[in-house]
Amino acid sequence: MNNNSCGPSRIAGCQFTLFPMSEKFVDIILGAIEEVDTSKVWKDTDDVSTCVRGRMGHVFDVTKAIFLHAAKTGEHVAMSGTFSIGCPGDTEADSYMDESDQLLNEEKSQAISQQAGCKFSLYPMGREDYMDAIYEQIDLSKHRGVEVSHAHYATRLDGDVKDIFEAMHQSFDSVQEKVSHVTMTFTISANSPSNQS
Ligand SMILES: Cc1ncc(C[n+]2csc(CCO)c2C)c(N)n1
Secondary structure, three states, X not given: OOOOOOOOOOOEEEEEEEEEOOOOXXXXXHHHHHHOOOOOOEEEXXXXXXXXXXXXXXXXXXXXXXXXXXXXXOOOEEEEEEEEXXXXXXXXXXXXXXXXXXXXXXXXXXXXXXXXXXXXXXXXXXXXXXXXXXXXXXXXXXXXXXXXEEEOOEEEEXXXXXXXXXXXXXXXXXXXXXXXXXXXXXXXXXXOHHHOO
C-alpha cells in the first residue's frame, strides 16, 4: 500500500447512463443491460443510471458490452459515466472482489464492430502533481489503435468502441497504479447523424 492509499481494497466501479436518441429508448436501455452477463459485478439500475462495482476488468467488460449492445441497434446512442477506483468507503461489494479473471462478455463484444467518438477526462485525486499523471497517460494513449486528439478539459478518442474502451482502461489502470483514488469521466457516442454525409 502506498502513502496515498485510501484503504486495502481496490474495488472499482462505474456509474453510467445510456441516452438512446430513439423512441425505442426503453427497449434499448433495458435490452442492453439484460443481454450482458453482469454476474461478476455488483449492479444497481434506477431511473437515472446504472452502477456496477467490482474488479476493474469486469467493470470495464460490463460497461463496454452494455454500450456495444445498445449501439448495435443502429440507433444514435450515447453513454456518459464515471469510473472510480480506490474511493474511501467503497467496501460493500467485497464479495465480488473474489471473482476470477475470465471476462464474461469478451467473446460477444469482440463480435461487434462499431465506430464511435468519445471524450474522457482523468482525475487523479488528492495529488498536487495531478497534471503530470494526466499528461503521461495522454501521451501513452497515442499508441493504442485509436485516433487521439485534444479537446478542452478532455481527450478525444475516435475508432472502434472496443479500442476506445481499451485505451480508457489502460489510461485508468496506469494512473491508479500511482494514485490510489482516481476517477475518470467519459461520454461516448455512436451512430450520430453528424457523421453521415
Ligand atoms: C445504463 C442506464 N441505466 C439506467 C438508466 C435510466 N433509465 C432511463 S429510461 C430507463 C428505462 C425505463 O425505466 C432507464 C432504466 C439509463 N438511461 N441508462
